[in-house]
Amino acid sequence: MKTNLLPEFLVERDERRCIRCKVCVNQCTYETHSYDEEDDVICSKDENCVNCQRCVTFCPTHAITIRKNPNVNTENANWTVAAIRDLKKQAETGGVLLTGMGCDKPNLTYWDRLLLNASQVTNPSIDPLREPMEIRTYLGAKPDELEMEMENGSILLKTKLAPQLRLNTPILFSAMSYGAISLNVHEALARAATKCGTYFNTGEGGLDKRLYKYGDHAIVQVASGRFGVHPDYLNAGAAVEIKIGQGAKPGIGGHLPGEKVTPDVARTRMIPTGTDALSPAPQHDIYSIEDLRQLIYALKEATNYTKSISVKIAAVHNSAAIASGMVRAGADIIALDGVRGSTGAAPKIIRDNVGIPIELVIAQVDQRLRAEGIRNKASIIAAGGIRSSGDVIKAIALGADAVYIGTAALVAVGCTVCQRCYTGKCPWGIATNDPWIAKRVNSDIATERLVNLLRGWSLEIKDMMGGMGINAIESLRGNRLALRGVGLTDTELKILGVKMAGA
Amino acid sequence: MLKEEKRFVEIDSKYVPRVKVKDRVWKIDAEGMYYKDLNSLLRDMCNKGAEKILIRNVCGQRYIGTDLNAEVEIDIHGTPGNDMGAFMSGPLITVHGNAQDGCGNTMNDGKIVVHGQAGDLTGHSMRGGQIFVRDDVGYRVGIHMKEYKRKIPDIVIGGAAGDFLAEYMAGGVVVVLGLTLGECERCKARFVGTGMHGGVIYERGDILEVGKGTKLMKVGKRDMQVIERLVKEYCERFSADYEIIMNAKFHKIVPVSKRPYSKLYSN
Numbered sequence: 073m074k075t076n077l078l079p080e081f082l083v084e085r086d087e088r089r090c091i092r093c094k095v096c097v098n099q100c101t102y103e104t105h106s107y108d109e110e111d112d113v114i115c116s117k118d119e120n121c122v123n124c125q126r127c128v129t130f131c132p133t134h135a136i137t138i139r140k141n142p143n144v145n146t147e148n149a150n151w152t153v154a155a156i157r158d159l160k161k162q163a164e165t166g167g168v169l170l171t172g173m174g175c176d177k178p179n180l181t182y183w184d185r186l187l188l189n190a191s192q193v194t195n196p197s198i199d200p201l202r203e204p205m206e207i208r209t210y211l212g213a214k215p216d217e218l219e220m221e222m223e224n225g226s227i228l229l230k231t232k233l234a235p236q237l238r239l240n241t242p243i244l245f246s247a248m249s250y251g252a253i254s255l256n257v258h259e260a261l262a263r264a265a266t267k268c269g270t271y272f273n274t275g276e277g278g279l280d281k282r283l284y285k286y287g288d289h290a291i292v293q294v295a296s297g298r299f300g301v302h303p304d305y306l307n308a309g310a311a312v313e314i315k316i317g318q319g320a321k322p323g324i325g326g327h328l329p330g331e332k333v334t335p336d337v338a339r340t341r342m343i344p345t346g347t348d349a350l351s352p353a354p355q356h357d358i359y360s361i362e363d364l365r366q367l368i369y370a371l372k373e374a375t376n377y378t379k380s381i382s383v384k385i386a387a388v389h390n391s392a393a394i395a396s397g398m399v400r401a402g403a404d405i406i407a408l409d410g411v412r413g414s415t416g417a418a419p420k421i422i423r424d425n426v427g428i429p430i431e432l433v434i435a436q437v438d439q440r441l442r443a444e445g446i447r448n449k450a451s452i453i454a455a456g457g458i459r460s461s462g463d464v465i466k467a468i469a470l471g472a473d474a475v476y477i478g479t480a481a482l483v484a485v486g487c488t489v490c491q492r493c494y495t496g497k498c499p500w501g502i503a504t505n506d507p508w509i510a511k512r513v514n515s516d517i518a519t520e521r522l523v524n525l526l527r528g529w530s531l532e533i534k535d536m537m538g539g540m541g542i543n544a545i546e547s548l549r550g551n552r553l554a555l556r557g558v559g560l561t562d563t564e565l566k567i568l569g570v571k572m573a574g575a
Numbered sequence: 576m577l578k579e580e581k582r583f584v585e586i587d588s589k590y591v592p593r594v595k596v597k598d599r600v601w602k603i604d605a606e607g608m609y610y611k612d613l614n615s616l617l618r619d620m621c622n623k624g625a626e627k628i629l630i631r632n633v634c635g636q637r638y639i640g641t642d643l644n645a646e647v648e649i650d651i652h653g654t655p656g657n658d659m660g661a662f663m664s665g666p667l668i669t670v671h672g673n674a675q676d677g678c679g680n681t682m683n684d685g686k687i688v689v690h691g692q693a694g695d696l697t698g699h700s701m702r703g704g705q706i707f708v709r710d711d712v713g714y715r716v717g718i719h720m721k722e723y724k725r726k727i728p729d730i731v732i733g734g735a736a737g738d739f740l741a742e743y744m745a746g747g748v749v750v751v752l753g754l755t756l757g758e759c760e761r762c763k764a765r766f767v768g769t770g771m772h773g774g775v776i777y778e779r780g781d782i783l784e785v786g787k788g789t790k791l792m793k794v795g796k797r798d799m800q801v802i803e804r805l806v807k808e809y810c811e812r813f814s815a816d817y818e819i820i821m822n823a824k825f826h827k828i829v830p831v832s833k834r835p836y837s838k839l840y841s842n
Contacts, residue, residue: 165841298700298719302683303644303664330834342702342723343745347773347833352743356718357677357696366637366657370680373614373638374662419840494840 079118089135096127101497124490126499172493174414182431183463191541200534206544211451212236212380213404240269241530246478249275251337252416254510260518262286268526278340297351299341313382319413319456322386322427326351365401380404387433392440399450410456414479417494430456438471461532471550484525485518606632621645701728710734722746735762745773753782776828
């Protein structure tokens with residue numbers, strides 16, 4: 073069938089600048105560029121270009137410009153260019169449209185409509201460069217009360233604490249599986265987490281044996297596919313996470329296509345090479361809160377009660393009630409993933425239409441758990457569209473203990489959010505397992521970039537806290553007086569538990 | 576660091592008189608014992624090098640066999656609770672009675688032998704080891720079993736199976752003998768092997784209604800070797816008559832494709 077789809081992007085090459093070095097030809101994994109020896113020219117197939125900016129970044133003479141194709145249908149507010157493109161694509165293929173990364177639709181972000189407070193006159197702000205500023209965070213169940221004992225003049229803690237995760241900064245790396253991303257990126261996340269005193273999440277693809285040494289800084293995930301789940305894996309991590317849902321695709325499972333199941337990935341997941349790795353939509357042993365409790369305690373038994381158990385759900389309409397059930401089922405940590413949460417592959421229709429924004433869910437869950445008097449029994453990790461330290465601090469003020477970052481971390485490594493992760497051909501070497509492409513990420517450099525990101529964000533968080541006159545992140549948690557809303561309706565303000573700016 | 580502080584469940588001193596050691600067999604009277612205490616006790620015994628453990632009066636205690644990771648023989652008299660042998664790696668558990676739901680859930684290695692029936696989810700996401708059930712099993716048995724190279728899990732069901740047997744199966748072997756069925760009676764299970772993309776189900780006779788994405792095939796020489804090996808062990812464990820069981824035609828159910836969803840998406 074002849075395609076009616078025009079190229080999305082046009083590749084423009086400045087012939088005066090191009091030195092025929094063929095870097096673009098070698099770097100593009102979508103075979104956009106090719107060199108014609110006879111005529112000594114480099115040609116481009118515009119229809120292959122995904123605008124990942126790899127060739128642009130690596131062109132030594134800056135000869136390449138990628139432009140959005142100006143040849144589009146008549147602009148229409150309902151029948152947008154993107155909507156028509158999707159329709160045509162579907163008419164030509166008859167399949168479910170796949171996409172990568174998080175929802176790209178506007179108007180779903182509340183962070184930009186929330187503003188932070190600062191001290192003026194009536195209370196002094198604190199300079200974090202000169203005064204101690206505590207952003208260390210402990211995740212895990214906290215006791216209802218503490219019992220102390222005096223012994224030889226010193227105070228001893230008598231209460232037995234549940235296992236805790238100690239975070240030097242309230243930011244963790246989100247679940248990204250080995251299989252969805254390359255081993256080098258997995259390793260960089262592990263090393264950066266270890267260096268910064270925080271945690272990375274293995275995702276549901278198991279943990280490669282070579283990365284077990286970073287286990288003290290790993291949260292190992294148990295998802296519906298149960299890939300790579302065995303006693304060594306469970307005990308290798310610092311905590312275990314049961315994945316019920318993902319913000320990018322609530323309610324559905326995942327299919328790692330057979331092409332991505334390379335021998336290494338197959339070994340880690342313990343499935344034959346080249347088969348589809350299917351994660352069913354539900355966990356077939358969890359059909360209720362009681363069943364969830366059964367799995368939580370099975371994992372606690374399997375790790376002899378030495379690890380925190382986290383349960384991750386996608387932010388959906390009844391999240392607050394579900395979260396209450398999760399805490400009562402014994403979860404030590406609950407992870408909430410909002411509608412803007414990212415993915416390596418999801419049906420576009422689900423990514424863009426299912427789930428609700430994380431801001432509303434943090435506020436609702438925190439409020440509900442407080443109202444029920446069980447907020448101390450579990451920590452909350454918020455995920456799904458955290459782009460900056462400003463988002464982190466707003467999430468904490470709304471009631472989260474810490475946040476997961478996925479896309480932001482990958483962007484630090486090199487990702488340009490071209491949304492083509494599902495092709496397995498990521499030109500930046502991130503969302504791929506092709507050994508030739510995966511080599512493009514140097515784990516040392518990627519680690520350094522991730523460490524820099526976390527350092528920068530941590531400094532900014534301290535700065536903002538200092539400005540508010542707060543010197544411990546605990547004083548900010550669920551402190552919604554630190555927030556004000558702009559451009560929000562009364563109902564939105566009520567759900568967020570935040571006052572209108574100026575009030 | 577708080578993380579380093581390990582929390583062990585302490586054994587109540589009142590349970591100590593319940594343990595007896597005779598001829599290197601550790602015997603436990605589990606009547607009224609809380610599951611955490613029982614499992615903690617089992618953990619302690621394995622650490623002390625117990626090779627054979629006999630538990631009497633088991634009544635609903637969950638997670639027996641989890642986190643033992645040793646080659647120990649455990650005999651259970653009574654009815655163990657849910658998730659027996661969940662995430663198990665190593666032990667041989669023999670149940671003289673029925674097993675409940677989730678027996679062998681995400682099991683890694685070892686063996687479970689049930690002299691009776693087993694509930695739903697038996698061998699869910701099993702990665703290795705073997706499960707032998709003398710009689711019937713419940714729903715969702717063997718969902719998403721896996722295999723990798725030579726690590727191939729087996730489930731042998733003497734009786735009939737419930738719906739969703741071996742759904743999403745990615746590897747491993749399930750054998751359904753149907754010995755509890757009447758003459759000409761078929762298994763009532765629906766959706767057998769739906770979404771299957773690896774592994775194999777063997778049925779004795781033609782007793783299963785196969786699900787979407789699977790096909791029924793004749794068994795070959797190699798298949799018969801697997802069946803004979805497993806049936807032989809079944810007969811030894813449950814004192815069944817090998818000749819009678821083998822005197823029937825076996826069929827196999829295999830996936831149509833290793834890539835069931837390869838044509839579902841457009842890029």
